[in-house]
Amino acid sequence: MANLDKYRVNPKKFSLKDFDTKDKTERSGSKEENEAELYQLASEINAYQDILHAEGKHKVLLILQGMDTSGKDGTVRHVFRETDPLGIRVASFKAPSSEELAHDYLWRVHQQVPGAGELVIFNRSHYEDVLIVKVHQWIDEAECERRYKQINDFERLLTETGTTIIKCYLHISKQEQKKRLQERLDNPTKTWKFNPGDLKERELWPDYIDAYEQALRATSTEHAPWYVVPADSKTNRNLLISKLLLNTLKKLDLNYPPVPDAFKSIVIND
Numbered sequence: 594m595a596n597l598d599k600y601r602v603n604p605k606k607f608s609l610k611d612f613d614t615k616d617k618t619e620r621s622g623s624k625e626e627n628e629a630e631l632y633q634l635a636s637e638i639n640a641y642q643d644i645l646h647a648e649g650k651h652k653v654l655l656i657l658q659g660m661d662t663s664g665k666d667g668t669v670r671h672v673f674r675e676t677d678p679l680g681i682r683v684a685s686f687k688a689p690s691s692e693e694l695a696h697d698y699l700w701r702v703h704q705q706v707p708g709a710g711e712l713v714i715f716n717r718s719h720y721e722d723v724l725i726v727k728v729h730q731w732i733d734e735a736e737c738e739r740r741y742k743q744i745n746d747f748e749r750l751l752t753e754t755g756t757t758i759i760k761c762y763l764h765i766s767k768q769e770q771k772k773r774l775q776e777r778l779d780n781p782t783k784t785w786k787f788n789p790g791d792l793k794e795r796e797l798w799p800d801y802i803d804a805y806e807q808a809l810r811a812t813s814t815e816h817a818p819w820y821v822v823p824a825d826s827k828t829n830r831n832l833l834i835s836k837l838l839l840n841t842l843k844k845l846d847l848n849y850p851p852v853p854d855a856f857k858s859i860v861i862n863d
Contacts, residue, residue, distance in 0.1 A: 596621055597837055600820045604815035609806055609821065614766040616823035619832040626660040627828050634835035635675035641842035644849055646680030649710035651845050655838060656715045658724075659763030660801060661791045662773035663824050665716045667764070672829045672838065673714075682707070685716040698722040698740075699747055717745060723808050728800045739854075747815040758817040759841055760791040761834055762809060763824040767798050798830060 600612075603656075620627050639816035645651055657665040669683055693701045699719055707713040723740045726732045732740070748758055765773075777787040794801070813819040820837060824830040 597820070597833075597840060600822065600837075602809050602819040604810045604813050607810045607813070609764065612764055612791060612821045612823060614769065614823050614825045617826050617829045617834065618823075619829050620826065624828075627832065631671065631828070631831055632675070632836065634832070634839055635672065637728050637729075638672070638835065638839055638842065639675040639677060641839070641847060642676050642681060644847040645712060645842065645845070646677075646710045647849050648847055649850075650755075651847065652707040652709055652751075653712045653841065653845075654707055654715065654751065654758045655712070655754055655834075656718045656720070656758065656760040657763065658718060658720050658761070658805075659824065660765060660770060660798075661761070661794060662770050663763035663765045663776075663790075664830055665763065665829055666829060666832055668761075668831060669714055669716065671827075672835050680710055681712045681714075683714045683716055686718055686721060693741060699743065701853075707756060709755070719747070720808060720812075724801065724804050727804045727807075728797055737807075738811075741808070744812055745814055745817075748812075748814070752816040757841060757845065759837055760813075760817060760819045761822050761837065762805065762819060763830060765823050765824045768796075769825045770795065776859065 616710065620632065643790055657668055673681065686702070689698075689701065699722075701718040702715075705713065705715070723737055723744070727737050746749065753756060774787070777783045787788060809819045809821075820833075822833050
């Protein structure tokens with residue numbers, strides 16, 4: 594497995610400018626060769642996820658964040674295309690409901706974290722509460738700083754109780770976003786994805802980049818590090834996240850549960 598630490602956010606010296614959105618380092622040949630590698634990675638992820646679910650011991654949380662059209666849905670569709678739905682779950686976080694607003698902002702998130710034997714993917718996450726709210730100035734700097742600390746404490750609670758966290762920021766350029774938004778308008782099979790409100794958020798691009806830089810710098814910790822995933826290339830994005838996840842699963846030392854002694858004497862009659 595290639596060294597993936599170069600994508601990890603170092604909070605002491607970090608700028609998104611240091612990561613090229615067009616980087617295709619993880620691609621290793623022709624389209625057919627890349628597709629074959631993706632299939633192999635997906636098959637291995639499926640095998641490890643099966644043991645994860647059967648063992649019922651570890652919990653894995655994959656967090657996907659990124660600008661609109663950065664490929665969160667596409668990542669789930671391609672990275673997990675070979676994975677048995679058993680033991681895997683996707684949680685999406687949109688605008689909070691009135692009930693959710695009546696609680697603290699982490700209340701709805703805690704309900705979705707993985708249980709023992711589960712692999713859960715957050716398509717957007719609790720980080721919306723230090724991104725969109727900051728960009729639109731719905732909270733001030735002091736509250737934002739408090740939330741960074743609260744999120745770090747929340748994620749430490751999860752890791753100390755058996756959850757392994759992988760956080761991926763899908764890093765695309767403004768030019769690539771324009772291309773993908775135009776594709777949604779032009780392709781009738783994708784137009785349903787288009788939201789005019791995305792254009793208003795696009796106007797705030799520099800503010801979002803600044804908010805992401807601050808959030809990633811403040812919350813990339815030893816127990817829950819961030820990885821910047823160059824995502825102008827969808828194939829590069831899928832390969833890199835597949836490798837990050839597979840590398841994480843391999844480190845968990847997963848094992849199928851031992852066969853109970855009582856089972857060894859059981860005979861299934863005709």
